[in-house]
Amino acid sequence: MLPExxxxxxxxxxxxxxxxxxxxxxxLTTAHGTVETPIFMPVGTQGSVKTLHPDELKLLGSEIILxxxxxxxxxxxxxxxxxxxxxxxxxxxxxxxxxxxxxxxVWSLAKTRKITEEGxxxxxxxxxxxxxxxxxxxxEIQATLGSDIAMVFDECPPYPCERSYAEESTALTxxxxxxxxxxxxxxxxxxxxxxxTNTNGDENSLPSARRQLCFGIVQGSSYQDLRAASARDLxxxxxxxxxxxxxxxxxxxxxxxxAVEHSEPFLPPEKPRxxxxxxxxxxxxxxxxxxxxxxxxxxxxxxxxxxxxxxxxGPIHIKNARFERDKSPLTEDCHPHLADFSRAYLxxxxxxxxxxxxxxxxxxxxDFYLRLVRNARKAxxxxxxxxxxxxxxxxxxxxxx
Amino acid sequence: MLPExxxxxxxxxxxxxxxxxxxxxxxLTTAHGTVETPIFMPVGTQGSVKTLHPDELKLLGSEIILxxxxxxxxxxxxxxxxxxxxxxxxxxxxxxxxxxxxxxxVWSLAKTRKITEEGxxxxxxxxxxxxxxxxxxxxEIQATLGSDIAMVFDECPPYPCERSYAEESTALTxxxxxxxxxxxxxxxxxxxxxxxTNTNGDENSLPSARRQLCFGIVQGSSYQDLRAASARDLxxxxxxxxxxxxxxxxxxxxxxxxAVEHSEPFLPPEKPRxxxxxxxxxxxxxxxxxxxxxxxxxxxxxxxxxxxxxxxxGPIHIKNARFERDKSPLTEDCHPHLADFSRAYLxxxxxxxxxxxxxxxxxxxxDFYLRLVRNARKAxxxxxxxxxxxxxxxxxxxxxx
Numbered sequence: 001m002l003p004e005x006x007x008x009x010x011x012x013x014x015x016x017x018x019x020x021x022x023x024x025x026x027x028l029t030t031a032h033g034t035v036e037t038p039i040f041m042p043v044g045t046q047g048s049v050k051t052l053h054p055d056e057l058k059l060l061g062s063e064i065i066l067x068x069x070x071x072x073x074x075x076x077x078x079x080x081x082x083x084x085x086x087x088x089x090x091x092x093x094x095x096x097x098x099x100x101x102x103x104x105x106v107w108s109l110a111k112t113r114k115i116t117e118e119g120x121x122x123x124x125x126x127x128x129x130x131x132x133x134x135x136x137x138x139x140e141i142q143a144t145l146g147s148d149i150a151m152v153f154d155e156c157p158p159y160p161c162e163r164s165y166a167e168e169s170t171a172l173t174x175x176x177x178x179x180x181x182x183x184x185x186x187x188x189x190x191x192x193x194x195x196x197t198n199t200n201g202d203e204n205s206l207p208s209a210r211r212q213l214c215f216g217i218v219q220g221s222s223y224q225d226l227r228a229a230s231a232r233d234l235x236x237x238x239x240x241x242x243x244x245x246x247x248x249x250x251x252x253x254x255x256x257x258x259a260v261e262h263s264e265p266f267l268p269p270e271k272p273r274x275x276x277x278x279x280x281x282x283x284x285x286x287x288x289x290x291x292x293x294x295x296x297x298x299x300x301x302x303x304x305x306x307x308x309x310x311x312x313x314g315p316i317h318i319k320n321a322r323f324e325r326d327k328s329p330l331t332e333d334c335h336p337h338l339a340d341f342s343r344a345y346l347x348x349x350x351x352x353x354x355x356x357x358x359x360x361x362x363x364x365x366x367d368f369y370l371r372l373v374r375n376a377r378k379a380x381x382x383x384x385x386x387x388x389x390x391x392x393x394x395x396x397x398x399x400x401x
Numbered sequence: 402m403l404p405e406x407x408x409x410x411x412x413x414x415x416x417x418x419x420x421x422x423x424x425x426x427x428x429l430t431t432a433h434g435t436v437e438t439p440i441f442m443p444v445g446t447q448g449s450v451k452t453l454h455p456d457e458l459k460l461l462g463s464e465i466i467l468x469x470x471x472x473x474x475x476x477x478x479x480x481x482x483x484x485x486x487x488x489x490x491x492x493x494x495x496x497x498x499x500x501x502x503x504x505x506x507v508w509s510l511a512k513t514r515k516i517t518e519e520g521x522x523x524x525x526x527x528x529x530x531x532x533x534x535x536x537x538x539x540x541e542i543q544a545t546l547g548s549d550i551a552m553v554f555d556e557c558p559p560y561p562c563e564r565s566y567a568e569e570s571t572a573l574t575x576x577x578x579x580x581x582x583x584x585x586x587x588x589x590x591x592x593x594x595x596x597x598t599n600t601n602g603d604e605n606s607l608p609s610a611r612r613q614l615c616f617g618i619v620q621g622s623s624y625q626d627l628r629a630a631s632a633r634d635l636x637x638x639x640x641x642x643x644x645x646x647x648x649x650x651x652x653x654x655x656x657x658x659x660a661v662e663h664s665e666p667f668l669p670p671e672k673p674r675x676x677x678x679x680x681x682x683x684x685x686x687x688x689x690x691x692x693x694x695x696x697x698x699x700x701x702x703x704x705x706x707x708x709x710x711x712x713x714x715g716p717i718h719i720k721n722a723r724f725e726r727d728k729s730p731l732t733e734d735c736h737p738h739l740a741d742f743s744r745a746y747l748x749x750x751x752x753x754x755x756x757x758x759x760x761x762x763x764x765x766x767x768d769f770y771l772r773l774v775r776n777a778r779k780a781x782x783x784x785x786x787x788x789x790x791x792x793x794x795x796x797x798x799x800x801x802x
Contacts, residue, residue, distance in 0.1 A: 046753040047746070053738075053757065076725070076749040083726045084745050092741040324477070325484045337454075340493040344485050345448070348477040352447040355756055356454065 011213060011240055012272045018385045022264065022291035025380040028241075028272050030096040030148035031210060032088065035063045037272060037293035038376050040284070040369045041098060043301065046071050047091045049366075050301050051359045054093050059337060060366050061374070064096040064148070066296045070105035070133075073141050074124050086146030098296070099147035101138045101180075103154040103217075104245070104277070115155060117172070135179040139214075143188050147212065150188070151243060152180040154217040159251040166221035173219045174233045181237045184214045213240035215274060221246060222255050224262045231266035241272040244292070248277040257286060264291045281310060281372055282396055285389045288376055295373070300365035305358045307350050310368040314396050318361065323347040335367045412614060412641055413673045419786045423665065423692035426781040429642075429673050431497040431549035432611060433489065436464045438673060438694035439777050441685070441770045442499060444702065447472050448492045450767075451702050452760045455494050460738060461767050462775070465497040465549070467697045471506035471534075474542050475525050487547030499697070500548035502539045502581075504555040504618075505646070505678070516556060518573070536580040540615075544589045548613065551589070552644060553581035555618040560652040567622035574620045575634045582638045585615045614641035616675060619664045622647060623656050632667035642673040645693070649678040658687060665692045682711060682773055683797055686790045689777055696774070701766035706759045708751050711769040715797050719762065724748040736768045 016025040026037040042049045042057065045068045049057055057065065067087055084090040087097055103120075106113060110122035110131075119134030138153035154173040157166055189212055216234035220226030234242060244263050247256045260275060267273055274294035275287050284295050300310065307319045311331045316323075318330075326343035338346075338360045349357035372392075379388035417426040427438040443450045443458065446469045450458055458466065468488055485491040488498055504521075507514060511523035511532075520535030539554035555574040558567055590613050617635035621627030635643060645664050648657045661676060668674055675695035676688050685696050701711065708720045712732045717724075719731075727744040739747075739761045750758035773793075780789035 046749075046755055048750055048753075048755045048757045051756045051760075053760065054741075055738075071753075075753055076745070080726055080745065080749075084728060084743060090743070090746055090749075092746070325481055327485060337456075340455075342485060342491070344477070344481065345491055345493070348447075348481075348491075349449055352449075352472075352476055354447055354449045355452045355759065356449045358756065359452075359454065359760070 012270065016381045018380050019383065020386045021289040023288045023380045023385045024291060024293060025377050026272065026293055030213060032094060032096045032148050035096055036377055038288045038373045039063060039294050040373045041066045041296040042366050043296055043298045051362045056363060060370055062370060064098060065093060067097050067099045067145060067147060068105060069099050069138060069141050070102035072145060074126055078141050078144050082144050088146060096148040098149040099142045099145050099151065101151040101153040102133050104156050106133055107156040135176040136183045139180050139183045146189060149213045149215055151215050152177045152217055154219055154245055156246050157221050159249045161221040163223060166223055166226055170220045170226045170230050174230060177216050177234055178237060188212045215239055215241040215243050217243045217245040218263045219246045222251065227259060227262035228266050231263045235266060235268055241274060242267045243274040243276050245276050247275060248279060260287060260290045260292060282393045285376065285392060289389055300369050301362045304361035304365045309361050310365050312395055318343065318346050319350050330364055334364060338364055413671065417782045419781050420784065421787045422690040424689045424781045424786045425692060425694060426778050427673065427694055431614060433495060433497045433549050436497055437778055439689045439774045440464060440695050441774045442467045442697040443767050444697055444699045452763045457764060461771055463771060465499060466494060468498050468500045468546060468548060469506060470500050470539060470542050471503035473546060475527055479542050479545050483545050489547060497549040499550040500543045500546050500552065502552040502554040503534050505557050507534055508557040536577040537584045540581050540584045540589065547590060550614045550616060552616050553578045553618055555620055555646055557647050558622050560650045562622040564624065567624055567627055571621045571627045571631050575631060578617050578635055579638060589613045616640055616642040616644050618644045618646040620647045625663045628660060628663035629667050632664045636667060636669055642675060643668045644675040644677050646677050648676060649680060661688060661691045661693060683794045686777065686793060690790055701770050702763045705762035705766045710762050711766050713796055719744065719747050720751050731765055735765060739765055
């Protein structure tokens with residue numbers, strides 16, 4: 001049964017679709033502005049995209065970032081963020097924010113989890129305190145955070161996963177999704193006092209959503225029929241968008257692609273799709289070709305902090321001795337913010353343990369990801385996506401001697 | 402005996418002197434631009450002012466930064482920096498750089514030091530390799546780095562220090578200073594190919610120095626007559642400027658002031674004076690009142706990384722629980738770069754271990770130091786320095802209940 005609530009306004013527009021793949025070019029309207037898709041969302045787990053200033057995220061052209069409900073709930077806590085005016089004001093970020101539900105972190109970080117119909121009891125990873133996260137509580141925290149897009153609270157099964165466990169888990173996720181949908185329709189903020197009324201000055205664009213959007217999450221592990229059932233059941237609940245969850249949890253890449261392929265046909269085409277926690281640059285393009293519109297991943301920033309930099313010819317390890325006296329910039333077309341620095345200098349900063357190195361590589365890797373999705377959009381709108389995908393992947397994966 | 406060399410061109414102008422103290426407002430001309438004094442030089446030990454991008458240093462109005470010869474010699478090494486075109490190009494910093502000589506780091510960091518007439522044999526702190534640093538070698542490395550101001554290689558005695566050791570050490574430092582002066586006159590770069598020919602567009606200003614400047618370092622421990630003798634002997638060598646060294650090495654604050662008071666009367670008034678490794682904000686003002694023009698210190702950036710922020714009412718510890726829900730910015734007049742962030746947010750970033758916190762506090766503390774010396778300049782030029790010093794220190798040191 002569909003809960004009531006103003007979910008009918010159009011928040012997603014398809015601007016172009018690819019003829020030879022399922023790739024889509026779209027525009028999503030949120031309370032804090034519009035976002036063009038395909039989009040990559042930098043991850044700001046604890047209220048900060050690691051090492052970067054919000055001004056730098058804007059310099060990168062970041063349109064939307066992600067915040068982690070689990071982490072922010074534990075620290076600084078719901079009441080602190082409420083008093084500070086919500087996550088946008090707290091972090092000085094005035095563009096869209098998507099918050100996850102905490103389901104994945106409870107699975108990956110918390111200790112002594114106990115899953116019941118009500119929710120998940122666990123000990124948090126910071127000080128071991130007991131806590132209970134339920135669908136309603138997750139939605140309540142996300143309402144306090146005031147994110148533009150809230151995610152439903154799901155159970156993320158491990159990989160590999162027994163059929164019987166996956167069946168029960170998927171059914172539980174669907175029941176929880178319904179509870180989230182009901183809570184959200186009844187209580188979620190439908191008005192953002194500090195949201196801009198017109199975000200891009202284009203009179204023909206859709207008006208900004210004046211309420212928090214809510215996305216469902218498809219589960220089902222690696223079972224085709226469970227993925228299909230999950231997607232169908234969630235579609236009945238009429239969410240603003242749909243995520244594919246339970247991916248990038250240790251499964252082979254082919255399994256990951258299949259999880260999306262088995263879900264996508266049952267998702268409403270007029271709603272945005274989001275593959276959670278992905279991925280490498282080629283994986284994103286493969287997912288875009290399968291009809292996915294949104295991505296988030298710690299990969300670009302986390303690997304930057306380990307000295308890995310993305311290039312069109314694949315990733316390079318800046319600490320490698322071959323860069324010791326390399327005068328060239330990180331990439332031939334790298335962002336002006338770091339174009340003046342040689343690979344030799346970046347290597348030196350890493351070897352010397354200088355934090356500037358982590359900043360510059362984080363910035364570069366996000367630039368690489370954000371440029372990649374912008375180029376994908378352009379290719380889709382020009383009917384060139386398949387050529388773009390194959391030529392990018394061929395160069396990126398080419399083994400150099 | 403004075404070595405030959407083109408040290409006669411005027412590189413320092415006194416623009417104003419205070420009537421009630423020895424404070425001076427001046428202008429120093431270097432190959433990469435002019436610097437107004439009193440000045441604070443942020444410390445870029447390993448080719449990076451920790452956590453900050455060069456663009457941010459410019460946003461802060463940094464006119465000159467410091468590089469550490471000892472650290473850069475060990476890593477990335479003299480040949481690497483030579484191949485990369487010198488320290489300015491290597492670090493993408495086109496404004497003045499002062500390099501220290503390595504004397505202090507050999508004393509404070511290196512292991513199994515053995516001091517001879519020739520120089521210092523030691524094991525470096527990174528991998529324990531044996532190395533020899535001599536006056537000539539230090540000058541050669543600084544010539545390779547291409548700094549605007551090189552410092553002579555000195556021996557830094559410990560505190561406290563026996564009279565007999567201090568006598569020998571001070572005499573050795575003077576002999577080494579003469580060797581540095583000779584090497585510098587013979588071999589140092591007197592032409593910077595990438596230095597701007599006119600740095601401030603003011604036709605009445607002095608032309609830029611087209612050669613590396615060289616400063617002597619007064620030693621003498623806590624002995625008044627040794628400080629006086631050291632200053633007199635160095636003045637005979639006609640350096641471009643004079644530093645007071647062997648301060649901030651564990652001695653009481655009064656001893657530190659006395660080391661400057663005992664040196665200053667014997668230093669040529671038409672040359673800039675530099676107190677090395679200082680200090681707290683009130684200490685800098687006390688030193689300015691005693692005729693010092695230049696400062697460097699890791700205090701603002703190092704304490705920032707421990708959560709300490711400078712304010713006009715004294716330092717605060719941002720991790721303190723009282724800031725948990727404090728909506729106000731770090732200070733009422735803080736830089737726009739961090740004015741949007743609440744103390745509560747900065748505290749959260751620190752508690753969560755987010756690197757952005759270290760960046761923002763480093764930026765803030767340098768802004769505080771650089772603003773302080775700019776305000777000191779203004780006060781001197783307006784004949785208000787004594788009022789400025791006393792009112793700043795009174796408010797800064799006022800014990801709050």
